[in-house]
Amino acid sequence: xLYSEIVIAGCGNPLFADDGFGPAVIEEMQNLQLPDNVTxxxxxxxxxxxxxxxxxxxxxxxxxxxxxxxxxAEPGSITKLRVEDLPPGAYRDAHSWxxxxxxxxxxxxxxxxxxxxxxxxxxxxxxxxxLSEELQTAIPKAIRVILEIIGVDYGTIIExxxxxxxxxxxxxxxxxxxx
Amino acid sequence: xxxxxxxxxxxxxxxxxxxxxxxxxAGIIETGNWCSITPVRGVEKLAVGKTPxxxxxxxxxxxxxxxxxxxxxxxxxxxxxxxxxIPKDALMLRHILQMANRLHSIALHDILILPDLxxxxxxxxxxxxxxxxxxxxxAKRIQRIREIGQTxxxxxxxxxxxPRNTKVGGMYRNVSEQAKxxxxxxxxxxxxxxxxxxxxxxxxxRNYQGRESVDVGGMKVNMPKTLGYHNQGYMATHxxxxxxxxxxxxxxxxxxxxxxxxxxxxxGECTVDFEEPKYPIGGTTKVGTVCNPQMEACxxxxxxxxxxxxxxxxxxxxxxKHYDEKGTVGxxxxxxxxxxxxxxxxxxxxDALNTNGKVLADHIPDGDGSLGWASNEAPxxxxxxxxxVKDWKVQYFxxxxxxxxxxxxxxxALTGAPWQLAEVIMRGYDPCVSCATxxxxxxxxxxxxxxxxxx
Numbered sequence: 001x002l003y004s005e006i007v008i009a010g011c012g013n014p015l016f017a018d019d020g021f022g023p024a025v026i027e028e029m030q031n032l033q034l035p036d037n038v039t040x041x042x043x044x045x046x047x048x049x050x051x052x053x054x055x056x057x058x059x060x061x062x063x064x065x066x067x068x069x070x071x072x073a074e075p076g077s078i079t080k081l082r083v084e085d086l087p088p089g090a091y092r093d094a095h096s097w098x099x100x101x102x103x104x105x106x107x108x109x110x111x112x113x114x115x116x117x118x119x120x121x122x123x124x125x126x127x128x129x130x131l132s133e134e135l136q137t138a139i140p141k142a143i144r145v146i147l148e149i150i151g152v153d154y155g156t157i158i159e160x161x162x163x164x165x166x167x168x169x170x171x172x173x174x175x176x177x178x179x
Numbered sequence: 180x181x182x183x184x185x186x187x188x189x190x191x192x193x194x195x196x197x198x199x200x201x202x203x204x205a206g207i208i209e210t211g212n213w214c215s216i217t218p219v220r221g222v223e224k225l226a227v228g229k230t231p232x233x234x235x236x237x238x239x240x241x242x243x244x245x246x247x248x249x250x251x252x253x254x255x256x257x258x259x260x261x262x263x264x265i266p267k268d269a270l271m272l273r274h275i276l277q278m279a280n281r282l283h284s285i286a287l288h289d290i291l292i293l294p295d296l297x298x299x300x301x302x303x304x305x306x307x308x309x310x311x312x313x314x315x316x317x318a319k320r321i322q323r324i325r326e327i328g329q330t331x332x333x334x335x336x337x338x339x340x341x342p343r344n345t346k347v348g349g350m351y352r353n354v355s356e357q358a359k360x361x362x363x364x365x366x367x368x369x370x371x372x373x374x375x376x377x378x379x380x381x382x383x384x385r386n387y388q389g390r391e392s393v394d395v396g397g398m399k400v401n402m403p404k405t406l407g408y409h410n411q412g413y414m415a416t417h418x419x420x421x422x423x424x425x426x427x428x429x430x431x432x433x434x435x436x437x438x439x440x441x442x443x444x445x446x447g448e449c450t451v452d453f454e455e456p457k458y459p460i461g462g463t464t465k466v467g468t469v470c471n472p473q474m475e476a477c478x479x480x481x482x483x484x485x486x487x488x489x490x491x492x493x494x495x496x497x498x499x500k501h502y503d504e505k506g507t508v509g510x511x512x513x514x515x516x517x518x519x520x521x522x523x524x525x526x527x528x529x530d531a532l533n534t535n536g537k538v539l540a541d542h543i544p545d546g547d548g549s550l551g552w553a554s555n556e557a558p559x560x561x562x563x564x565x566x567x568v569k570d571w572k573v574q575y576f577x578x579x580x581x582x583x584x585x586x587x588x589x590x591x592a593l594t595g596a597p598w599q600l601a602e603v604i605m606r607g608y609d610p611c612v613s614c615a616t617x618x619x620x621x622x623x624x625x626x627x628x629x630x631x632x633x634x
Contacts, residue, residue, distance in 0.1 A: 002339070042338060042341050045242065127225045129237070
């Protein structure tokens, strides 16, 4: 099976500044040792047609989506959302066959949590690379929330990631740097 | 007297596009304009000054459905510019990734077109999501084929959506012998599923083609024998993979390519004076709406030998396999025929792969500023990337993506069809619109004229 019991998908486009948060979280998580029943995937813009329409509810029980969400909070704040909380069209399949949304189709069979972070700057349709400082800082916070949901105790490692970032020694993750 | 009808947005494809159709009293299209309405962006501008490693990653993000084609084309455009030949086994892995991507894409396209088609011998249109047989079994088979394509892509490319294993100069790592065996087994399983899937789809398409009339939103529409015909010619650079300026005999010629302004090609301002509320989904655009395809179209019109051309599965089959069936049904059948091609080619490349071979070139030059290009035969057609790299910095980068080539060709193919079937013709191209949006447009004298649109 392509996808395991728990699937964590980072959604968004790193070409639109903070919209690259989801892929950036996944890139950071690739450095972690995770249980075999967890698949992490940089979904980019391909979530609806590559992942959400291809999950088998008999195998996948939990789907965690990491993305930006504008809910009027301070940039970098993290919230947990349910499918019902999403505005219509948030994950409409770009290949919208009947304008139904793939998450609506699977939400009764697969437990779906959306980790939404408040963006500071989304530049669409103009391209811009790199996350804002607030969202860089939110990466380890989001990872901690995810690990809590999937029941992985990662002790101090995540704290360290955050400290490294604050000291400015860690490589910035996620989207390609501009210089 | 001609009337104008607009279908916006078009559905069951990637991105935002619309159809503006000038129709006669019988509802037959006299002039059809299919245009992208995704805003103009600036990937080419963003790439300048970046390293050749960064640009393929940027290119892969312009679209949600063709990241693999863009990653491969951009990487190879960099290699063409710096004149770096990659080891054979790296090329094998890229071929496998390419075929896996195509396999997934054909299966996905089956889901997208099935709702237009009928179960043979019935008046029932196919809903791929129904729990009823026989459709349920077919849907499961399609899902398994998609899964096989993505899994093989993940093994060869490191990730099934945005491949991480590709690198300028080759690949980061080879695969293990076990992984090679797994890819082989999956491809063999794919063969047993793809053959009946191809046969079924061709039967369903032939049944559709032979119908006297079809139903669209409760309207009975006569089926023309020439649905989707055009005389624009075809362009393809390889039956499976692509070409590049590094090759001894490249199959694409930059001097034969030119891109012109959309306003030379599309209709000017017009007002919608015909609407049909029954048209799925939600009816056509309201009467009185002003539209202006010339100014709203977000793409340039690429020409090859002075004409728009068709790219995609049929173009590949015409150029390399003497296929000659025209029209929308012929185009969809060509795509189905690529099921077996992609699996056999994939198996050949898996067999040829030496898992102990090196996959990264010994020397990766920094680039001397030469212009290089690479084409990738993406599922929906020829994707050409052009690059100039000097001292490991990208000085110039441009993407000519498949659907941009197809916009004007498909627009020509709309003429003569009932307007209700315009979307059926468009879907035959398996369009992916969001990355088709382009930024630099040149006029006939090769002068850049459309930069004002960007600022």
